[in-house]
Amino acid sequence: MLLTAVGFSRDLPAEPLILTLVGQVHHAAPVNYMFNAGSNYLVEGDIKFTPQSGENYTVKGYLSESYSAVWLASSDGKQASDAIVLEGDPDKESAKLKALSAGAVVIPAYAKTNVKPTIQQANVAAESSREYGDNPLANIDQGTSAKLLIERMGEPEHIKIIETNFFSKAPETHIYHYKDIGSVEMIKSVADRNLYSQRTFLVTSDEGQQFTNVIAKANGVETQLIGKKFFNIGVYDINYLDALATKVWENKFTEDRRMLDGIAWYCRIISNSGTSRYQDFLSSIDDDDNISSKLRGHCNKAKKQIDKLKLAKVEQFKPL
Structure with missing residues (x-):
């Protein structure tokens, strides 16, 4: 019942494309889809997009009962493409799927809905509200590739390698350490053998002092x-x-x-x-x-x- 999420990346030609973006809830075992009926959210659609040469893009998204969206973000974290948006309960005919081409995606605040956030949603909201000042590691998303991380942060001062554990089948892990700001845990993907961020360890000013x-x-x-x-x-x-x-x-x-x-x-x-x-x-x-x-x-x-x-x-x- 353990699911280890890691990133995946591929190269795209710098020319006009039609891309299919998907945001979907995943479970470690098929039986969990039955136990979580009504919350296996899915949003999917096509966008027209022209990648810029040398740029890195990340698929970003949000999933909930009343509003789900998926889009592309550039290496600076800003929305870089149209978004596919699903409004309303996906299990009802009133739900509307549309391509949002004007303006940035605005995630609805919990206060504006009558839906009580799940424990997982509440934890995400609490985590995102933590204050880290100007620590750049606070903006590193889970699933960020090592290539993109180094592009944004530079080469780490130290890299600690934790090799694959034969008995636990844990994937190879690298800890990228940046002096005075913290470290990033990078997990090697089985799919493409590239490294992707699993989580960050921030050194707050209080902790350092x-x-x-x-x-x-x-x-x-x-x-x-x-x-x-x-x-x-x-x-x-x-x-x-x-x-x-x-x-x-x-x-x-x-x-x-x-x-x-x-x-x-x-x-x-x-x-x-x-x-x-x-x-x-x-x-x-x-x-x-x-x-x-x-x-x-x-x-x-x-x-x-x-x-x-x-x-x-x-x-x-x-x-x-």
């Missing part, structure tokens, strides 16, 4: 959760890495199982950071027989992983 304090004050449970979260996202800022290393050093003799697991995750995060700044620190933990073998093992693996990169020696981290 408070990161060091949060790490220092976190208990075992919190440290474990932070470790798992940022192992997937990646940490590359030296100030943040120093905070993680300090936490490891201060708790290297801990008997708290969750704290131990959390700081072990921190060692793995440090090993993925791509810097040799923590080699002496990792060695000092690995060499201390009084420290848990679990933590020593992770520090040993971290040191070896960084050694393989053959990085230039830099000023070493010195715990207080």
